[in-house]
Amino acid sequence: MPEFKVVIPARFESTRLPGKPMLEIAGKPMIGHVAERALESGAEEVLVATDHHSIFTWCLGQGIRAELTSRCHRSGTDRVAEIAGKKGWADETIVVNLQGDEPLMPPENIRRVAEMLEADEALTIATLCEPVRTQQELNNPNVVKVVRDQRQQALYFSRAPIPWWRDGSDAQAALPDWPACFRHVGLYAYRAGFLRACGQLPPGNLEVTESLEQLRFMEAGYRIGVADAPAPVPAGVDTEEDLEHIRRQMEAPS
Numbered sequence: 001m002p003e004f005k006v007v008i009p010a011r012f013e014s015t016r017l018p019g020k021p022m023l024e025i026a027g028k029p030m031i032g033h034v035a036e037r038a039l040e041s042g043a044e045e046v047l048v049a050t051d052h053h054s055i056f057t058w059c060l061g062q063g064i065r066a067e068l069t070s071r072c073h074r075s076g077t078d079r080v081a082e083i084a085g086k087k088g089w090a091d092e093t094i095v096v097n098l099q100g101d102e103p104l105m106p107p108e109n110i111r112r113v114a115e116m117l118e119a120d121e122a123l124t125i126a127t128l129c130e131p132v133r134t135q136q137e138l139n140n141p142n143v144v145k146v147v148r149d150q151r152q153q154a155l156y157f158s159r160a161p162i163p164w165w166r167d168g169s170d171a172q173a174a175l176p177d178w179p180a181c182f183r184h185v186g187l188y189a190y191r192a193g194f195l196r197a198c199g200q201l202p203p204g205n206l207e208v209t210e211s212l213e214q215l216r217f218m219e220a221g222y223r224i225g226v227a228d229a230p231a232p233v234p235a236g237v238d239t240e241e242d243l244e245h246i247r248r249q250m251e252a253p254s
Contacts, residue, residue, distance in 0.1 A: 109233065139161060
């Protein structure tokens with residue numbers, strides 16, 4: 001098993017769900033469930049990176065490592081990068097970015113992205129994907145799609161349906177059996193050296209166009225490995241409806 005650290009960026013303010021990391025699910029705040037998934041992955045260290053004292057205080061009270069970070073970060077990656085800098089982690093240290101609204105992320109998926117970096121020194125970033133199952137997913141701009149090469153490295157990420165089937169009706173009829181469409185799973189592993197460098201990269205044209213941070217790194221020439229998720233990825237929590245669905249799922253008798 002690779003040695004790796006998990007940093008969970010947890011921003012308190014959310015347009016659709018204010019205070020999201022502290023919303024209760026099955027008797028504890030969401031951030032507690034996310035930290036449990038990280039610990040189950042076998043990480044040598046799990047740390048919550050937050051901009052809010054309530055999250056920081058709760059984590060410390062539960063024995064979960066936490067650090068206060070700037071409130072000015074544009075992304076979770078920036079928050080993770082701040083932690084890597086504060087901790088002085090060696091350049092080769094593998095750091096997994098587990099989003100703070102993924103209370104059901106399978107631990108084997110967290111471990112998988114770390115394994116990818118350990119196995120291939122040419123990769124800068126590792127992430128996961130799953131097959132697109134429905135036409136609705138394919139056309140939903142909130143579902144990010146990815147196209148890979150034969151080495152399972154990213155060619156492009158987009159909110160649009162990619163690849164585009166020239167005879168579109170055939171692709172529609174083939175879903176969910178057509179294996180060429182994949183949705184991106186927002187779970188990342190990086191090396192600490194990259195995290196220190198990425199903050200110096202200006203926003204790229206493709207990133208601005210699609211509003212996808214990973215395109216900034218691709219435009220700068222970094223390689224992103226994209227493996228199949230070992231376990232199905234349940235939906236995260238973005239809306240009140242998502243929250244109620246997760247609550248019903250996690251509070252149901254086993």
